[in-house]
Amino acid sequence: MITCELLVIGAGPAGLCSAITAAKSGASVVVLERSPDIGGQLIKQTHMFFGSKEQHASTRGVDIAEILREEIARYDIKLMLDTTALGIYEDGMVTALYKEEEYMKFKPGAIIVATGACERFLAFPNNDLPGVCGAGAVQTLMNVYGIMPAKDVVMLGAGNIGLIVSYQLMQAGVNVKCILDAAPKIGGYLVHASKVARMGVPIKTSHTVKRAIGEDHLTAVEIVALDDKFNQIPGTEEIIPADTLCVSVGLTPLCELLAMAGCKLSYIPQLGGMVPLKTGEYETSVPNIFVAGDTSGVEEASAAMVEGHIAGLCAAKRLGHIPEDFDAQYSSLNRQLMALRSGPAGEHIRQGLASACLNKEA
Amino acid sequence: MRIENHPVLDFKRGKQISFIFNGKAIDAFEGETIQAALHAAGVRVLGHSLTLHRPRGFYCAIGNCSSCMMVVDGVPNVRTCVTPVREGMVVELQEGKGIIE
Amino acid sequence: MFEKTGIASPEMVLEKFPPLSRINKGKVAVLECYRRIPCNPCETACPFGAIEIGEDINNMPILHADKCSGCGICLTRCPGLAIMIVDTSASEEYAELTLPYEFRPLPKKGDTVFALSRSGEFVCEALVLSALNPKSFDRTPAVRIRVPKKHLYDVRNIALIDKEG
Numbered sequence: 001m002i003t004c005e006l007l008v009i010g011a012g013p014a015g016l017c018s019a020i021t022a023a024k025s026g027a028s029v030v031v032l033e034r035s036p037d038i039g040g041q042l043i044k045q046t047h048m049f050f051g052s053k054e055q056h057a058s059t060r061g062v063d064i065a066e067i068l069r070e071e072i073a074r075y076d077i078k079l080m081l082d083t084t085a086l087g088i089y090e091d092g093m094v095t096a097l098y099k100e101e102e103y104m105k106f107k108p109g110a111i112i113v114a115t116g117a118c119e120r121f122l123a124f125p126n127n128d129l130p131g132v133c134g135a136g137a138v139q140t141l142m143n144v145y146g147i148m149p150a151k152d153v154v155m156l157g158a159g160n161i162g163l164i165v166s167y168q169l170m171q172a173g174v175n176v177k178c179i180l181d182a183a184p185k186i187g188g189y190l191v192h193a194s195k196v197a198r199m200g201v202p203i204k205t206s207h208t209v210k211r212a213i214g215e216d217h218l219t220a221v222e223i224v225a226l227d228d229k230f231n232q233i234p235g236t237e238e239i240i241p242a243d244t245l246c247v248s249v250g251l252t253p254l255c256e257l258l259a260m261a262g263c264k265l266s267y268i269p270q271l272g273g274m275v276p277l278k279t280g281e282y283e284t285s286v287p288n289i290f291v292a293g294d295t296s297g298v299e300e301a302s303a304a305m306v307e308g309h310i311a312g313l314c315a316a317k318r319l320g321h322i323p324e325d326f327d328a329q330y331s332s333l334n335r336q337l338m339a340l341r342s343g344p345a346g347e348h349i350r351q352g353l354a355s356a357c358l359n360k361e362a
Numbered sequence: 363m364r365i366e367n368h369p370v371l372d373f374k375r376g377k378q379i380s381f382i383f384n385g386k387a388i389d390a391f392e393g394e395t396i397q398a399a400l401h402a403a404g405v406r407v408l409g410h411s412l413t414l415h416r417p418r419g420f421y422c423a424i425g426n427c428s429s430c431m432m433v434v435d436g437v438p439n440v441r442t443c444v445t446p447v448r449e450g451m452v453v454e455l456q457e458g459k460g461i462i463e
Numbered sequence: 464m465f466e467k468t469g470i471a472s473p474e475m476v477l478e479k480f481p482p483l484s485r486i487n488k489g490k491v492a493v494l495e496c497y498r499r500i501p502c503n504p505c506e507t508a509c510p511f512g513a514i515e516i517g518e519d520i521n522n523m524p525i526l527h528a529d530k531c532s533g534c535g536i537c538l539t540r541c542p543g544l545a546i547m548i549v550d551t552s553a554s555e556e557y558a559e560l561t562l563p564y565e566f567r568p569l570p571k572k573g574d575t576v577f578a579l580s581r582s583g584e585f586v587c588e589a590l591v592l593s594a595l596n597p598k599s600f601d602r603t604p605a606v607r608i609r610v611p612k613k614h615l616y617d618v619r620n621i622a623l624i625d626k627e628g
Contacts, residue, residue, distance in 0.1 A: 034425070035444075046370040046371060048542035048603075050500060050502040050542050051520070052502075053504075057502060058508070058541075060602075062370075118426050119422060119426075128429075129416075129419070130407050130417050130420075131406060133420060133421050134421055134422050134427075137420060137422050137424070138423075140423040141401055142365060146368070146371065146373035147363070147394075171368065171565060173365065173567075185467060186466055189498070189500050189543065190469055191495075191496065191543025194471065194581065195543070197468060197581065197582055197583065198580070199620065200579070200583025201583070203468055205466075205467045206467075217417070217419070340501045341501070342519060343521025344498075344521075345500050346501065367568070369565045369566055370602045
């Protein structure tokens with residue numbers, strides 16, 4: 001059994017930032033990460049980030065991962081890679097599996113769960129055909145391993161991920177046939193949409209996939225237009241030859257560990273699904289279990305990093321490590337989050353978070 | 363097929379190795395996953411579903427979905443998208459639930 | 464339509480351009496940021512204080528064209544690749560546009576490329592005057608092309624001419 005002050009689960013942007021800030025405050029930190037490397041999804045983000053200087057705006061995601069790696073190395077943080085957290089028990093014990101070989105137990109003083117989110121799926125005929133895959137999956141192939149993921153792609157979803165991955169596919173030399181979205185408007189930032197539009201890629205809003213076509217592997221996608229009630233309009237079907245259909249229809253928080261720990265969860269569609277309720281100090285309904293990042297509501301990575309810093313600061317405080325400028329740090333980080341969320345792009349997040357508020361005294 | 367000239371990334375590949383897929387030698391680089399190496403070699407079908415025997419390929423590539431499970435060195439149900447490829451490894455299509463000897 | 468296609472209308476584009484009198488004097492930035500998003504690196508990057516976003520980072524950037532030198536630093540810093548540099552001072556016939564181009568292969572000085580519109584359609588052929596990708600640009604190369612002046616407001620991208628057809 002390993003005893004530690006703070007256990008952070010997940011070494012993505014939220015987990016790493018929470019570890020850094022908690023360690024800066026004086027806590028000793030152990031980070032569990034199921035992958036062989038840190039950074040989470042940052043390591044496949046080749047585009048420059050939005051936000052402002054404090055969240056490394058204008059720096060590419062891959063480079064932010066390196067910045068965080070260097071910061072982590074400067075503090076009392078023990079990284080345990082290839083280690084998957086399996087459960088949080090009633091006595092606060094955490095179990096984990098190293099490389100599918102060795103089981104481990106941890107007894108932490110506090111836990112920050114920063115397990116991120118996973119891709120949603122969509123039901124349509126033949127959606128299990130090889131060649132139908134997540135947008136994150138082609139990113140992994142092309143941006144982590146440098147492998148051509150496809151020749152001709154149909155992208156399903158014009159949110160930020162669908163738009164960004166389409167652009168990245170073209171940077172890798174892949175032909176993007178079109179981008180579909182069932183919604184009548186593009187969901188992602190329009191600067192991203194303009195980037196792909198001027199490469200000649202049509203964005204077809206009010207369109208979806210009718211079926212995937214192929215025997216052993218995808219060879220074409222049948223698309224169809226939708227009316228304003230999202231019903232398919234007969235006669236608008238079109239068959240587009242493609243070897244890959246990328247599904248990018250949103251993310252949903254990975255909060256299984258929180259559910260097992262007994263944290264109160266609530267279904268909040270604006271935040272991506274079931275999310276934990278949390279206090280202003282990012283603590284869940286179970287004392288000493290904190291959350292940060294997409295686990296507690298799907299948002300941009302910039303916000304996940306700031307949330308990580310707040311959760312790290314507050315978890316360290318709970319462990320008795322209170323920096324002199326705690327109040328200043330806390331309010332400055334909250335100001336950053338407010339700035340990131342205050343525009344029209346953050347409206348759904350603001351609505352969702354209002355419902356995810358946990359009043360501890362109640 | 364591998365990407366050689368990328369506008370943002372510079373791929374640092376490991377040592378070239380070779381492994382066996384369904385009796386055929388396939389080239390790979392150390393540090394890649396089995397699924398990534400198979401994809402680079404043009405392999406799309408990694409197994410077949412239990413009941414209807416429909417072809418299965420990768421879906422998430424980060425170990426979440428189990429669509430890429432294969433038999434690796436005799437061990438069934440290995441998530442090939444998160445398992446590193448090794449020299450001489452024997453990889454087979456997964457058919458059915460698999461046999462544990 | 465912009466919300467459906469990502470393609471800005473000619474009226475929207477015109478509104479973002481500095482007046483022709485300014486463009487005729489030399490290089491100046493065009494900030495094609497049409498919607499409020501939380502982002503301000505252009506303001507932070509400009510060494511001349513020519514780009515103003517202000518306290519709320521969701522504000523759209525305002526260009527103070529009198530302070531803008533057309534240096535192009537913002538062009539390489541904008542995460543949305545929404546900035547280009549325009550200049551009509553060099554000749555009677557041609558406008559010079561500097562565009563971000565994050566693709567391979569990069570064109571070379573002296574190449575002829577296709578100039579494309581905001582929807583990726585062919586507008587005209589264009590001569591490449593320079594294609595710069597120094598370390599300070601952080602892998603967002605800037606390609607300067609020359610197009611007939613009448614296409615100043617139409618061109619926003621380039622495509623390399625495939626020699627094999």
